[in-house]
Amino acid sequence: MSAPQADGGPAGESLVAAVRDIATEAGALTLRWFGRRDLGVTWKRDGTEVTEADRAAERLVRDRIAELFPDDAIFGEEEGGSIRPDGRTWIVDPIDGTRGFVRGVPLYATLVALVDPHGPLVGVIDLPVLGQTLAAGRGSGCWLDDHRCSVSDHPDLSGALVNTSDYNTFEPIQFEALRSRGAMMRTWGDAYGYFLVATGQAEAMIDPVCETWDLAPMPVILAEAGGAFTDVAGRLEYRNRNGVATNGVLHPAVLDAMGAGHGGDRGK
Incomplete structure (x- = not known):
C-alpha cells in the first residue's frame, strides 16, 4: 500500500x-x-x-x-x-x-x-x-x-515522558537508547498513550508491534494537535503494524533511538 x-x-x-x-x-x-x-x-x-x-x-x-x-x-x-x-x-x-x-x-x-x-x-x-x-x-x-488540545513543547528526550503498550516488543538496544538519553519510560499504553501525547501530558508513545485498527485514528489526532505520527521507519503510514507518536519536536530523536536512521525524515 x-x-x-x-x-x-x-x-x-x-x-x-x-x-x-x-x-x-x-x-x-x-x-x-x-x-x-x-x-x-x-x-x-x-x-x-x-x-x-x-x-x-x-x-x-x-x-x-x-x-x-x-x-x-x-x-x-x-x-x-x-x-x-x-x-x-x-x-x-x-x-x-x-x-x-x-x-x-x-x-x-x-x-x-x-x-x-x-x-x-x-x-x-x-x-x-x-x-x-x-x-x-x-x-x-x-x-x-x-x-x-495541543501537544507539549518539551524540547528533548531528557525528562520526556515516553509510553508504550509493552516493552517486551522493544529490542534491548532501543530501550537503552531511550533510557540513556534521559527519557522517563512508562507503560500507560494502548490508545491511552496516544491520548496523553495529543493532550500534552506525555511527549511520545511508541508501539513497535500493533495492528491497523489500533493506529488508524492517530495520524489525524496527532496532526491536528500539532504533533507527529509515523511508523518506526519514519513513514507517514498507519497500516504497517507499528507506530510512533510525538510532540513533533522529539520525533527525529525518537526515530533515531528506535533505529529508524532517517534523522528528520517523516516519510513525506
Missing part, C-alpha cells in the same frame, strides 16, 4: 460529530461488562483475548454506520472487512486494551477512524470509564470535549 497523502479536504463539523457520537455510544455499551466476572472471554488464533463486549460494541458501530452512511466500507477488529482505496472506510477497534479491560483496568478505549483515499479523515479515542472523548477531524482541530 502506498502512504496516505495529507492534502485531502477538511472534515466537516457534522461528520466529526457523527463519528464521535458513534464511538461514545459504543464505548458506553462496553460499560455494561466492565468489572464483571462473566465477560465471556475467548481466545483468538493470535493469542489475544476477545469478550462479548468487544463483539457487541463493534456490532453497534456497524449498525449505526449502516443506518447513517450505507455507502461507506467498514474494517473492524472483530468482524473483518477491508479498506476501500477509492472511497471511505470506517476502521473500528471496539475495545483497545482488551487485556486490561478483562482485568478491570479503566484505561481501555473505543477507537473509531474514518479514512478516505488521502488517509485518516476523522479519528476518535473514547475512554468510557474515564468519561473522556478525544476527537479530531482533518482541518478541524483536535478536541477533548469542548477544549482544543
Whole structure:
C-alpha cells in the first residue's frame, strides 16, 4: 500500500460529530461488562483475548454506520472487512486494551477512524470509564470535549515522558537508547498513550508491534494537535503494524533511538 497523502479536504463539523457520537455510544455499551466476572472471554488464533463486549460494541458501530452512511466500507477488529482505496472506510477497534479491560483496568478505549483515499479523515479515542472523548477531524482541530488540545513543547528526550503498550516488543538496544538519553519510560499504553501525547501530558508513545485498527485514528489526532505520527521507519503510514507518536519536536530523536536512521525524515 502506498502512504496516505495529507492534502485531502477538511472534515466537516457534522461528520466529526457523527463519528464521535458513534464511538461514545459504543464505548458506553462496553460499560455494561466492565468489572464483571462473566465477560465471556475467548481466545483468538493470535493469542489475544476477545469478550462479548468487544463483539457487541463493534456490532453497534456497524449498525449505526449502516443506518447513517450505507455507502461507506467498514474494517473492524472483530468482524473483518477491508479498506476501500477509492472511497471511505470506517476502521473500528471496539475495545483497545482488551487485556486490561478483562482485568478491570479503566484505561481501555473505543477507537473509531474514518479514512478516505488521502488517509485518516476523522479519528476518535473514547475512554468510557474515564468519561473522556478525544476527537479530531482533518482541518478541524483536535478536541477533548469542548477544549482544543495541543501537544507539549518539551524540547528533548531528557525528562520526556515516553509510553508504550509493552516493552517486551522493544529490542534491548532501543530501550537503552531511550533510557540513556534521559527519557522517563512508562507503560500507560494502548490508545491511552496516544491520548496523553495529543493532550500534552506525555511527549511520545511508541508501539513497535500493533495492528491497523489500533493506529488508524492517530495520524489525524496527532496532526491536528500539532504533533507527529509515523511508523518506526519514519513513514507517514498507519497500516504497517507499528507506530510512533510525538510532540513533533522529539520525533527525529525518537526515530533515531528506535533505529529508524532517517534523522528528520517523516516519510513525506
